[in-house]
Amino acid sequence: MNILFYIAAFAAVISTVKVIIGKNAVHALLYLIVSLLSVSVIFFILGAPFVAALEVIIYAGAIMVLFVFVIMMLNLSGDGVKKESELLMPTMWIGPSLVSMILLAEMVYMLTHQAVVPMGIKEVPPGAVGELMFSKYLLVVELAAFLLTAGIIGAYHLGEKEMRIHNRYLMDEKQDL
Amino acid sequence: MRELLWLIVALPFAGSVVLAVAGRKLPRLVCACVGVGSIAVAAVITILIGVDFLNNNSTGISYDQMLWQWMDVYGLSVDVAFNLDAVSLTFIFVITFVGALIHLYSAEFMWKEEGFARFFAFMNLFVGFMLILVLADNFLLLYLGWEGVGLCSFLLIGFWYKDPANGSAARKAFVVTRVGDTALVIGLFILFMTYHTLNIRYILASAPGTWAVGSGIAMATAFLLLAGALGKSAQLPLQTWLPDAMAAPSPVSALIHAATMVTAGVYLIARTHVLFDLAPVAQSTVAIIGATTLLVAGLSALNQHDIKRVLAYSTISQIGYMFLALGVGAWSAAIFHFMIHAFFKALLFLGAGSVIWVMHDEHNMFRMGGLWKKLPVTFWTFLIGAASLTALPLVTAGFYSKDKILWLSYVSDRGSTGLWLAGLAGAFITALYTFRMVFVTFFGNAKADPTQRPGLLMTLPLVVLGILSFAGGFIELPGNMAHLTLFSDFIEKTLPITTIREFGNNTELLFEFIAAGMAIAGVMVAYRLYFNKSFPSAEPERNALQKFLYKGWDFDLLYDKVIVTPIVFLSRVDKNDFINRFYNGLASLTQVMHVALSTTQNGKLRWYAMVLAIGAIITLTILLYP
């Protein structure tokens, strides 16, 4: 079982690296989907089938599809690849890499200075998740519903074709598609 | 009747307060009624009190009215109390009566101006303060009135505040008189230090016993009081403000800068005559300053083209005559000349104002001409006023007052021939510039036509003042004509009689002839030079000497070079001294830091994310560090 975990981890890391250094947006998105699927496999190994399924359905299924739609609308592939390579310069990698490496080093330090705790093998079925969600975390479920509603309404208004001016000082900045 | 003395002072103040508070909302007619009415009622009360005072008061005891105690601190006990005697009665009569006529005139003159209520509020305030000045029975109240009239002069000179030149003229007047006021205050300090009170009559009674004649402290005090008087009365060397103060409306010039405020110095010196008796050097300085000023101003008046500036220099010159009289000890002659001068100078200013008013703010007399047929009332009253100023013999009031001064400047025991000759030369110059003004303005060919005629409110005061300029002198005739000395008898109840030397039998008649001859000679020369001549250019050509005289002997330039430029230089140097640099450095340090810190807000999203990440690292480091 451990080897499965390491293979999935390796796949996740490689695909994520290819996401961030890609120039074609659609290719990067596909690599991201691969990364998400790898993490889903890891969830299965850990004995959390419910969230593994959810990861595939919602994350890789819905959210990434949204991304694809937007990329299609903005027409970023094809000609966009050339523009993208103009935007990305090799020298820009140094600073962020440095910062992230330092952060990673600190987190590794924190992790290695603790006692080793083995993970449990017991599988947690969806039923247990459902029970917990609707008893202990009921309020949070309702709040999540609020969040989603707000997201929908916000996205609807933001996506309107004609920008309604809400402030008279922005009157001259009215734009149309 | 005399208990109503306080009402004379309270009415103008009440009028001023009403107009200041509610003037904007009241209709013009009501404002005019309040403004003119307060002074008119005060004038009526003054006349009634005067009549009562004259009838029941043969011994000349003054009347005191104490209103309330103003302050009592550390030994300085000052009351708001009024003292009415012959001198102050003359002054309040002139102030209220001539003031009422001028207010009546200005109701029509200023009718179309904005700020109508403000004008009358300031004028009433001025009259109130001037009355306090002359009625005060202690020096502190007098100084209150002194400062108050200075303030009102400033407010009224800068009345048309939208033009910055008027504001500069007002500021100049205030600053120059301030120099005199400071000297006056130091004089008051010395008086308080010596006498521990500021009550005028007490000081005047005890001064001869405390200070010796010619002692240093008496001379110092007298000189300081003289300096104060010089500032307010626009004599040498503080005379530079008065010609520029002609930026004020003409009624203001008539009231403040002809009849009343500029005579405050005369009043001060006449009041404190005891101190000047104790300091003979100071008194002869008064006479010498008076004589020099009248010549300097007279020569300057000869070269002006603005009609009001001629009258301004003429006022300086005539007050020089009053100072000359005070300097030789002719107290009642000085007060008499003050009264007559108030009449004819106010008349001349009001007449000049009417000419300016009908010619739509044209001040330059070389652009006027041929007005004597078109403005008959103005012309005839102006002519009477000019004749009085020139002191044409026998028919004008000015003759009696000026002749008295000239006579006493020779014959008083403090007078001298030199002073008399200066006065005589001044009489010639006065006649010359006065009739130059009359001929250029009213005769010759008409350059422009008047478009409106002055109405009743403007002509009535001119007529009344004209009558007074003609007949006012008949109460005081010279010794060899008739023994009618009503005025000096009245004044000599308060001020001492002039001591005179011996003189021959016909000397007085000879002197009168010489003085009359000078005046007539001046009129003749003016006639030859200016009558019915054409004046093509707006300003006469002036050679270098005339330009120098036109600029008022370049006193402005002198003061600018000697006083103003060094002070401005010093202030500029002091503006950047190390204390200033320190605070400026703090401010610029803040600015530099702002610029430096604002580069961290460059609006780029990645930058902000990077800062977040670095912050997270720092926090973790702090947590992990043992």
Place this chain on the structure above:
Amino acid sequence: MSLPMEQGILLAAILFCIGLIGLLTRRNVLFMLMSAEVMLNAAGLVFVVDGSVWGQADGQVMFIFILTMAAAEVCVGLALIIQLFKKFKSVDTDRASAMRG
């Protein structure tokens, strides 16, 4: 299987840092959003790993909420990106740096 917990969290840390590099480096706003998704995913992995250490469902519940939040965020974020594109005609975030100084 006695998989040490630290290795799971280590994987999550590595994924998080990779996502952070992506966020800080890319100028294309879509790539930045993708990197943010990677970071969120890594955080969720940590929760699930912790939950499975004790065999409780709390970790999974947490992951569900993270998922919900990610979904709402992507919704609104993409709508904003569309508006940004409409205004600036490009997806470069450096173009939208007018709030500076």
